Amino acid sequence: MTEPALRTSVTADIVAALPQAVDSFALSLNESPFAPLPAVRSALVSCLGAANRYPEFLPGQLRRMIADRIGVQDDQVVLGAGASGVAMQVLHAVTRPGDRIVLSTPTFDGYPIFAQMARLKPVTVPLDQYGYQDLATMAEAAADAKVVVLCRPHNPTGTLEPSSSVEWFLSQLPTDTIVLLDEAYIEFVASRHRIDGPDLIRRFPNVVVLRTFSKAYGLAGLRIGYGFAAPELAAKLYAMQLPFGMSNFSLAAVAASYDAETQLAHRIRRIVAERNHLRLRLMAIGVYSTDSHANFVYLPKSRRPWREVFGEVGLQVRCYPDGGARITVGELPSTLAVLSAVEKSLA
DSSP, X not given: OOHHHHHHHHHHXXXXXXXXXXXXXXXXXXXXXXXXXXXXXXXXHHHHXXXXXXXOSSOHHHHXXXXXHHTSOGGGEEEEXXXXXXXXXXXXXXXXXXXXXXXXXXXXXXXXXXXXHTTOEEEEEEOOTTSOOOHHHHXXXXXXXXXXXXXXXXXXXXXXXXXXXXXXXXXXXXXXXXXXXXXXXXXXSOGGGOOOHHHHHHHOTTEEEEEESSSTTOOGGGOOEEEEEOHHHHHHHHTTOXXXXXXXXXXXXXXXXXXXXXXXXXXXXXXXXXXXXXXHHHHHTTOOOXXXXXXXXXXXXXXXXXXXXXXXXXXXXXXXXXXXXXXXXXXXXXXXXXXXXXXXXXX
16 A cells, blocks of 8 residues: 555544534534534635634734624633633633632533642532522632632533522622633523623623633534633733634634524524423423523433433433433434433333
8 A cells, every 4th residue: 555545544534533513313512413504614615725824823803803792892802722721711810729619510521620720629519409500508618719610501400590699699709709600501591591791790800701602603623712801800811812822713713603693593593492392392201301591401310320221222412420411402303312212211
């Protein structure tokens, strides 16, 4: 075999092993079930010819574009490799090894890892029996903590604390305790339940709102996240901005996504409708799920481990040590596969 032929074979194997854009059984990572929007694909293809060129040293264009969209000043936005990258920037900027960080449990898998990487001491607070965060206990635990994480909607349960409860919670915290308000799934939340982020950070300058293009926007593979905060805190965070850290592909993809917002909104409505359909069908067969406001549903522990129930039919869902399972909402074929597996287990 010649050397060029060998290289071609290796490339083909690598490409063939990559995740497929559409996979009805891939329900573990809360990805979008849709391939990127046509306008986004077109913009990315247009960028390929200049892949030999660096992006901006610091991502000024992307920063301005996002700031304009959410209604804050440019200098209030920070960017990272997904919301995870921004979270790490925050921890590096505001903590020292040994500081305490308050987390709900269970929570997004990344936060315990981030705490370990930053050499922080995690203080965990269990969710209540309905899958909501225990804000009163979290506030008590945060009295001597440097950072507290509040996910809204919560991951993995999808529950949503009322805006008034969140504001009460923030008012109980020391002003030097940094709050990571993780809104990774905010696009799936009905507008009447959303918090005005720019107003919130004006009234609570210790809050950093985290968001991502990985979920509703369907750009998980490009790793684009952002946060916004009051100017003084944002300046401290932006000092940790990685040079050349946000690619030209990210810039083009976000611009194209904003231009195609009508198509994107239609996709979000489809996912929300399918989420509601799945929950209603589960309830109809006697299976409880939490009141999710995200692009997934959460099933508490059952008499038979969910890992077995879904593993038998090849469905990839996220199972937790306490016996619960989080299932990403896909399209109708995904819903039917989930319901079939659950009904079989009940029989």
